[in-house]
Amino acid sequence: MTAWLVLAKAGSKRVSEGYDDNPATHYSWDNTVNNHAKLKVGDVIALWDATELLGLSVVEDIEVGQAEKETPYCLKCGRADVAERKKKLPRFVCWNQKCKYESDQAGWKRKQVTTYRSRHEAGWIDSRGTLTAPELRALCVQPASQNSLRELRWDDFQHALTHGGMPLPLGVIDTTQQVIAEGHGTATIRVRKGQPTFRKHLLDVFGEVCAFTGPAPVQALEAAHLYSYAANGKHHKGGGLLLRRDLHRLFDLGLIAVSPQTKTLHVADALKAYPDYAKLNGSPLTVPVTDDHLKWLSKHWDMHRVQAPAPTFPQQAPAEVATV
Incomplete structure (x- = not known):
């Protein structure tokens, strides 16, 4: 690597x-x-x-x-290692540690790069x-x-x-490398380029609602894939929900998962020290989901909760959500 x-x-x-x-x-x-x-x-x-x-x-x-390319060079040492300041004077300063010459002027030269x-x-x-x-x-x-x-x-x-104390989904790196090695780079790029359209579709379906916590400002909502988009190379039907940014990251990491049987949230023990996340444990989804959603949520559950017992929280009806 x-x-x-x-x-x-x-x-x-x-x-x-x-x-x-x-x-x-x-x-x-x-x-x-x-x-x-x-x-x-x-x-x-x-x-x-x-x-x-x-x-x-x-x-x-x-x-x-x-x-x-037109580049400035230092009038004192002659090196093309000069930065132009936006606010501070003198206007130019040489980045050469052995020079550091400051001046309101610099030499300029053009070259092909x-x-x-x-x-x-x-x-x-x-x-x-x-x-x-x-x-x-x-x-x-x-x-x-x-x-x-x-x-x-x-x-x-x-x-x-x-080991830095902040969990990161580094598995995405391995998945992306595998996709590139298999020759699916174009598909991977296409997914990201289609992200705004995917998010708009989810807003049309669910409104300005986080699937885990309920109504939220549209600026705080992200389109969360329920599958590894890098590996799949396209947006799938029923493959997304709107989530707050912090919850999106925690979902990607598997620290929050959704039981496909009860449609309730399961919060990992590592998050239960934080009251705002701990109280989500056992909460029902705030939006209605389809069988396609449940299919992808099941795959996510199997990936991150293989050895975790399914929660036994009583199922509650999801809140009514107006669509746009």
Whole structure:
């Protein structure tokens, strides 16, 4: 397994140099960057902002192109390592640690570059709050490196994530890699691109209602797949519910599951120390579900509750929900 730590920092010299980043979907660089040709399809890509880990995914595709790039260089040391400040003066500062020259002017030159742009949206795992900048640097193959693209020690990186106190659905990484290896990358990408339409469909069916807790602001609701969308490669009938973002993550992790027999929530013991989650244990779904929903909920239950006894809470009728 090869993994890379890449810098995606708003307001940094990356932005002033025209790089196009959206951590959850794509990342861009060119052949002026060290290690530019080493990232491959199937590699793990972990993005940080020089402060903390933002998230990680698997590279599904890398678009290669050509462009003309205008870059500033330091008038003192001559290196093309100058950042343009937006607010602070002097306007330019040299990033060369041995120079650090500040000036209101810089030299400019144009050159042809090879551009690279990753696509990695299907397996994206938001990981804010898990690892700090010092922890990430220590997990690099070369901890003292200043490169924007740095190779990570995957085994150590994975261990740090799984023992950091915040559970992450790292199985998504394995699933996405398997899908890519089997040649289904296009299907995987299509699912993510169809996500807004899928969410709109669920809003039309269920209204602005979280299936676990009831009515909620539309901004807080996410379209939750009841199956592994990366593996299936398409949206399935009856394969989704609207969930609050926190509950969506807990459902993906299997910390909350739905008994297909009683249509009630089963909360893992690890969550019962938190009153707001503990009180959900045994609660009925707040929306009506179809046989197709129950089929997918059964698969999720079997995956995460194989050894857990089915809850015996009395079944209650779901609340009436107006459709849109």
